[in-house]
Amino acid sequence: MTIADRRHQIGGADRPRHVGARVRRVEDRRLLSGAARYLDDIRRPGMLHLGFVRAQAAHARITDIDTSALSDLGAEIRVFTGQDTSGLSIKAPAGHDPKSAALPDGHQGYWRMQDSEQPLLADGVVRFVGEPIAAVLAEDAYVAEDAAERIAVAYEALPVVATMAQAQDPSIPPLFEGWTSNVYIERQMAGGDLAAARAAAAHVIRRTYYNQRQAGVxxxxxxxxxxxxxxxxxxxxxxxxxxxxxxxxxxxxxxxxxxxxxxxxxxxxxxxxxxxxxxxxxxxxxxxxxxxxxxxxxxxxxxxxxxxASIHARDHLHTLTAYVAADGRLLGLEADITVDVGAYSTFPFTAGGDPGMAAKVLPGPYDIPAYAATFRALATNKCPLGTYRGVARPSAVFSQERLMDDIAAEIGMDPIALRLRNVVRTFPYKNALGFSYDEGSYAQALERVRDLVAEDRAAARASRASATTRIGVGVACFIEQSSHGTPDFTRRRVPIETGYIAARVTMEPDGEVTVDIGLQNHGQGHETVMAQVAADALGVAPENVHVRQGDTLTTPYSVGTWGSRGGPLGGGAVHEAALKIAAKLKAIAAHLLQTDASCIALHGGRAVVIGNEGSYVEIRRLARIALRNVDQMPAGMEPGLEAQCSLDGPADGTYSNAVHAAVVEIDIATGKLRLRRFVVVEDCGTILNPLIVDGQVRGGVVQGIGSAILEHFVYDEDGQPLTTSFADYLMPLAPEIPNIEVHHIETPTPRTPLGAKGLGEGGAIGPPAAIANAVADALGVPVSATPLNANALWTLAADIRAAAETDRGD
CATH class of the missing domain: 3.30.365.10 (Aldehyde oxidase/xanthine dehydrogenase, molybdopterin binding domain)
Known part of the structure; x- marks a missing residue:
């Protein structure tokens, strides 16, 4: 189905549609004018303010909590400790019922796990710096904070688990009573004939890659x-x-x-x-x-x-082994995945979320007949790991795409040509684990990027003679599974049990429309896009649609905003609910115009007889009839214009695809990196609003650049955090960001009502790999870890400096 066909189907009549238009965000009126109301703007009569006493030790037994210094504050202070909140906790089992945790089509793997609970306030033991120990309530926020600072906590030190190696050391006691080790979860998944891949391989290439720990910020x-x-x-x-x-x-x-x-x-x-x-x-x-x-x-x-003390992300160590034919075809892949998930399992995605996602997605866009992965989550005395844009995929794609470049270097093949030899080209495609990919444009996106950076690759080759400045070009090709449905969560056996988004659409007697949706906007432009979708289905203008979200009193039950499901499932639910109302409007209009409902189209605020624009009824009149003048409705029709749809995701989700290309320039003497160019070719199916899609992609790329070159949350050997302010935890700023070029391919999916796939996380997935590959291309050395800051690049460029000194006779 072409894009024109899809948009024709969305609206009914063959007319310009709101879906696909570059509609400006309606929410920006309040967000940019200071009229928006955030959490800290809310005041309630008689409100108490809460300050926390947080742990200063990474692992210790609490021996005393001294509140005697509070007496001279001159204010009423109330203090609560773990004794007061005993029995209350965050419970997030990393999995359950392992025997039924199957992959698609019976692909199986072993699963062993241990569970933890995070108490609301420390239960006598602290397990990471920042864990809440006591809650202090006061009439004033500053008094509460001052009081919390005056409370003295005495500790008895316990052994600290500060690294992955220590977490796997059997001589170090487990962090939780009853545990046999510091491994939260370990699982193996496999599919295809890996033994045959090993036997047939002309090349066996094994590499280890690491992504640093980050905060979400x-x-x-x-x-x-x-x-x-x-x-x-x-x-x-x-x-x-x-x-x-x-x-x-x-x-x-x-x-x-x-x-x-x-x-x-x-x-x-x-x-x-x-x-x-x-x-x-x-x-x-x-x-x-x-x-x-x-x-x-x-x-x-x-x-x-x-x-x-919020959540952290990344902190992945992957060892990959590729079995490659003489002509560059990938025959098989083995992965060993270890993730430091910190002190507690988080709800609802659990300690198994990151390592499990990495294992599942590592085959990526490539046709790999055999695959096996072992993944584990390790408990350490650090802030717990949770979901952050991309959820394991930036780390998985870093390893996957660095491996592709390393394979190309090993066998003497162009890295883009190697990818083109291996990408999936026939859809639907079932990978080695049994997951089914919907239609995509993997090869087309690679070919587009190859053409777009051809001159940059030539410049990079020319720079090889320079001892002062090197240019490099790197690409990253990936897919993003999104819109996961209930079957996908059933397989995982974690506290996310469902994958649906619900929407309720109501038309009022004056023809105005209200959309109540179970998403929660935090920058994605939901109000604009959902209004576009409803407007198309109902034949009204987007400004006549009011979108409400974020309040459980008015919105239908849903799992919320995550997993790139807003457009495909949220938009799809709005579309399906609005179509139910549209059908009723057409039936009333057909009754009034003495024709069949199939002959009615809704557009421009009118219900029009197709082929006879002069024969119409105003939609606002139809709304009044349905709610007030019900005697004019067809016999037997129930009054009202309200409909709801709960749209579950496909069993295997939908798969967006993209290729990112980074062009870097590196100063050999200092290690300073400049991004000369960043190119994105992406395919998220039907584009609902190009303006918002471009913004989402560019915003994600900026975060990915931060992951690649700057952001690093560091702990010392005692589990003490060293990067606790923006003086040390470095974020990308305008000087680090080049012009980000975004190009689109649209391959609608049959798996969602609008043909849309997820896109919210994709921008953040590709940059670490693309930039690392560009650095490796520029310096001619392998790159195995991030962040690629100036110190790391200066170290990687040591051989170039040494060769230049030899040539000069220094």
Whole structure:
């Protein structure tokens, strides 16, 4: 189906459509004018403010909590410790029922696991620097913070697990009672005949790659407010979260509070990137304190708290072994994947989320007949690992695409030619693990990038003679599984049990439309895109559509915003619900115009007889008839214009694809890197709004550049964090960012109603690999780890400097 066919199908009549148009974001009016209301803007009468005493030791037993210094503050202070909150925790089993944790089509693997619980306040033992020990409540936020700083905690040191090697050392005691080791989860998955691949291989290439630990760092940190109203017995929780319904469910279950009387509201969310896609101890604790004290309670995270105690990401070590034919065809791949997931398993994606995702996606866009992976999650005395834009795929693609360049170098083949020899070209395609890929443009995207950077590759070759400046070009080819459906989560056996997004569409008597959707916007432009989708289906203008989200009182139950599901599933649910209303409008119009409903099209605010533009009824009149003048409706038709759709994702999701190309220039004397150019060719199926797609891609690329060259959360050998402010934790700024060129290919998928695939995370996935490959191309040396900062590049360029000194006779 062509794009024109798909857009024709979306709207009905063959007319210009809102879907696919570069519509400006309607939410920007309030976001850019200062009218938006964020968590910290919310005030409640009688509100108490919460400050935390957080652990300063990585692993220790708490021997005393001394509050005697609070007496001279001159304010009423209340302090709560782990004894007060005993039994309350975040429970996130890394898996369950291992025997039924199958891959598609019976592909099996072993699975062993251990579970942990994170107490709301430390249960006598602290397991990472930043873990909450005590909660301090005061009338004033500054007094609460001052009070927390005055509380003295005494510790008895316990052995610290600070590295992956220590986590796998049997001589170091496990972090949790009853555990037999510090391995949360270990699993193996396999498919195809790997023994045959080994036997037939002309080349066996084995490499190890590492991606550093990072923080998520959205512009707005986390925050929670909770207030209990005894008059209606409703507990309302405001949280800067991506998953309001899941937060509500967890709070209800953990606190034993009726979910029907628990309302969770996500106000404006100033960025999330997956960080706010977990349920945190702070959310449960603030809700518990509101019930305990009978007063509203508020906590807002500061930047240091975010860096040390929110969630971390990446920290992957991969060893890959490729079995390659003489002509460059990949015959088989083995992967050993180790991830440092920190001190606790996070809810709902668990300690197994990152290593499991990496193992699942490592075959990537390539036709690899045999594949086997062993992955493990290790517990250490660090901040817990959680979801962050890309979720393991930046690390997996780094290893996958560095391996492709290393194979090309080993066998003397052009790296793009090697990829073109191996990419999947026939769809649908079932990979070695049994996952089914929908239609894509893997080869076309590679060929487009090859043409776009041809001159840059020539410049890179010419720079090889220079001892001062080198140019390099690197590419990264990847797929992004998104819109995962319930069967995909059933296989994982983790606390995410479903994969659906629900939308409710209502048309009012004046013809205005309200869309209530179970997503939560944190920068994606949902209000604009969902209005475009509803407007197309209903024949009205986007400005006549009001989109509401983030409030469990008004929106239908859904799993929230993560996994690049907003456009394909959220947009698809809005589309399907709106079509139900459109069918009713057409039936009423056909009744009034004495024709058949199949002869009616909705556009321009009118229900028009197809082929006779002069015969029409205003849609606003139809709305009034359906809700007020019901005597004019067809006999037997029920009044009202409201419809809901809960759209589950496909069993294997949808697969966007992209190729990123980085052109770097490196100063050999200093190691300074300049990105001369960054090119993206992406295919996310039907593009719902090109303006928003481009923004999402470019924003993701900026984060990926940070991953590649700057961001690194560092701990010392005692588990003490060393990068706890922006003086040490370096973020990409304007000087590091080149013009990011975005080119599109559109291959609609049959797996979602609009033909759309996910795109929100893709921009962040490719840059580490593309930049690393460009560095390797420029310097002529293997690159096996990030970040590629100036010190790392200066070290990699040592041989070039030494050769230049020899030539000069120094």
């Amino acid at each position: 959205p512009m707005e940190g986390r925050g929670v407010i909770a207030a209990y109203d005894p008059a209606d017995r409703v507990l309302t929780v405001w949280s800067s979260t991506q998953i309001p319904h899941l937060v509500r469910t967890y709070l209800a279950e953990e606190l034993g509070f009726p979910e029907s009387r628990l309302r969770v509201v996500a106000p404006e969310v100033g960025g999330g990137f997956g960080v706010k896609g977990q349920v945190f101890v702070e959310e449960v604790l603030v809700a518990w304190l509101a019930l305990k004290t009978g007063r509203p309670v508020k906590w807002v995270e500061d930047r240091r708290e975010h860096l040390v």
